[in-house]
Amino acid sequence: MTSTLSTSISGFRGSVLDPTSPDYEQARGVWNAAIDRRPALIARCTGAADVIGALRHARSRGMTVAVRGGGHSGPGFSTCDDGLVVDLSPMRAVRVDPRTRTAWVQGGATWGEFDAEAQAFGLATPGGEVSDTGVGGLTLGGGIGWLSRLHGLSSDNLVSADVVTADGRLVRASAEDDADLLWALRGGGGNFGVVTEFGFRLHPVDRILGGPLLYPADQAPEVLRAVQEWALTAAREMSLNVALATLPPDPALPAEVRGARALVVFPVCFGTGAAGRQQLEQLRTIGRPAVDDVGPLDYLALQRWMDPLTPPGRCYYVRSDMLGVLDDGAIDAMLDAWATVTSPTTAVLLRLGGGAMAEPPAGATAFGHRDAFWITAIVSSWEPGDAPDRHTTWTRSLWRSLRPGARGVYVNYLEGDEDPGHVDEAAGTACPTSTAVPPTEWAGRPRRSHPPLAPN
Numbered sequence: 001m002t003s004t005l006s007t008s009i010s011g012f013r014g015s016v017l018d019p020t021s022p023d024y025e026q027a028r029g030v031w032n033a034a035i036d037r038r039p040a041l042i043a044r045c046t047g048a049a050d051v052i053g054a055l056r057h058a059r060s061r062g063m064t065v066a067v068r069g070g071g072h073s074g075p076g077f078s079t080c081d082d083g084l085v086v087d088l089s090p091m092r093a094v095r096v097d098p099r100t101r102t103a104w105v106q107g108g109a110t111w112g113e114f115d116a117e118a119q120a121f122g123l124a125t126p127g128g129e130v131s132d133t134g135v136g137g138l139t140l141g142g143g144i145g146w147l148s149r150l151h152g153l154s155s156d157n158l159v160s161a162d163v164v165t166a167d168g169r170l171v172r173a174s175a176e177d178d179a180d181l182l183w184a185l186r187g188g189g190g191n192f193g194v195v196t197e198f199g200f201r202l203h204p205v206d207r208i209l210g211g212p213l214l215y216p217a218d219q220a221p222e223v224l225r226a227v228q229e230w231a232l233t234a235a236r237e238m239s240l241n242v243a244l245a246t247l248p249p250d251p252a253l254p255a256e257v258r259g260a261r262a263l264v265v266f267p268v269c270f271g272t273g274a275a276g277r278q279q280l281e282q283l284r285t286i287g288r289p290a291v292d293d294v295g296p297l298d299y300l301a302l303q304r305w306m307d308p309l310t311p312p313g314r315c316y317y318v319r320s321d322m323l324g325v326l327d328d329g330a331i332d333a334m335l336d337a338w339a340t341v342t343s344p345t346t347a348v349l350l351r352l353g354g355g356a357m358a359e360p361p362a363g364a365t366a367f368g369h370r371d372a373f374w375i376t377a378i379v380s381s382w383e384p385g386d387a388p389d390r391h392t393t394w395t396r397s398l399w400r401s402l403r404p405g406a407r408g409v410y411v412n413y414l415e416g417d418e419d420p421g422h423v424d425e426a427a428g429t430a431c432p433t434s435t436a437v438p439p440t441e442w443a444g445r446p447r448r449s450h451p452p453l454a455p456n
Contacts, residue, residue: 012053013050019038027087028079029071030072031071037079042084042085043086051196052170055086055194056168058083063084065086066078067085067086067088070134071089074415092110096123098123101201103125106197107136107196107197110131110133111131115131123204124203125147125151125203126146126147127143127145131303137190137412139198140155140189140192142187144375148355149234149355150239150356152357155365155367156357156360157200159200161197161198161199162196163193164194171193181193183365187367187411189366206299209268213267215290220244223265223287225331227286231373237271238269240351241351244335246344247259254290261339262290266305267283280294309347310379313384314345314383315384315386315388317379317380317415319399320409321406321407322407322409326374333402334398337398343391354373377413378399
């Protein structure tokens with residue numbers, strides 16, 4: 001339908017929705033059902049020109065702006081109340097050049113869409129572990145995935161970006177054009193403009209071996225400690241996720257873990273290197289898994305494996321930290337809290353750091369805390385209609401008990417309700433004081449008291 005926005009911007013090609021539009025209710029929804037916001041306008045952009053027009057319109061009227069890529073932001077940074085949502089979801093094109101191993105990805109694409117195009121040529125870049133995660137938001141906050149120990153963060157593989165600034169200018173960020181802005185985009189968060197297209201470096205990905213090992217809860221203390229000891233010398237081609245979770249009541253599961261709390265250890269070995277394969281076999285000898293489903297894996301299947309665990313339409317709340325090696329006190333605190341978990345869909349996740357993630361020196365990009373051994377995420381999840389307080393209280397309590405070992409914060413897990421000091425931790429030592437790249441105040445996004453600006 002026609003709205004003030006569409007008639008005031010000459011040549012706006014996308015659709016513009018307001019609360020009276022038939023598609024408004026569906027368009028305003030986001031992945032996290034705990035977020036229920038009602039923007040005044042949703043500008044569904046088809047290209048950079050539409051983004052420029054929408055931002056200029058909002059700026060001229062003093063409107064709050066939120067930017068939506070995949071709409072997967074847990075805290076709901078991709079929407080707002082009473083403002084304007086710059087919706088990139090119609091912009092989902094992915095183009096791959098297998099000769100140069102480069103991909104160009106529009107700002108509304110998801111990792112599932114990106115992976116499918118790249119894997120048609122046997123290529124990939126480190127990306128999200130849930131396929132409907134947006135490429136843009138994950139990359140701008142760093143981007144940690146299955147391939148990150150081998151090939152670095154998503155942002156480490158970002159080679160260029162087309163960016164619409166808050167005042168409506170289209171600029172190119174690359175090593176040759178505005179290197180300062182590229183520095184800031186590599187892990188500094190989403191406060192530096194609207195990226196309409198990303199350019200990524202790609203890598204060959206073919207032979208993969210991995211899968212879940214499921215352990216009953218009574219083995220968790222012993223196995224978790226043994227897995228951490230194993231991880232101290234893990235080869236860079238080894239990737240690892242560990243989760244404390246409640247398994248579904250699936251009849252195919254053994255009775256000892258069916259519908260019960262269990263420890264999930266999910267290793268992945270990329271390539272055919274002897275060191276990685278040998279270490280994978282060593283890991284499989286730890287404890288007495290009720291299920292050992294390690295075997296050959298397809299990369300696209302690996303990238304979708306966690307999809308059923310984090311479906312859209314549930315309520316989510318996350319607390320996270322970058323941690324070092326867990327001491328006995330931290331492991332005990334985690335296991336004690338897990339025994340009183342408030343929802344069967346809540347999980348405590350540990351992603352192994354190191355490898356290529358740790359190789360760039362401090363300050364090389366805006367992403368800090370590359371020395372983290374574990375990236376932890378306490379992901380509370382519950383069904384809509386359930387009172388959230390007991391779930392969020394449990395999450396914060398466990399998070400506080402792990403804080404003494406924190407080395408910093410992963411930008412992509414900030415909830416937006418943190419104090420400024422905690423937000424500043426996301427920058428770590430990679431937070432210069434230059435003002436070369438002024439950030440923008442998008443709706444709801446955490447803002448550091450000393451923003452992660454690019455060095456001169």
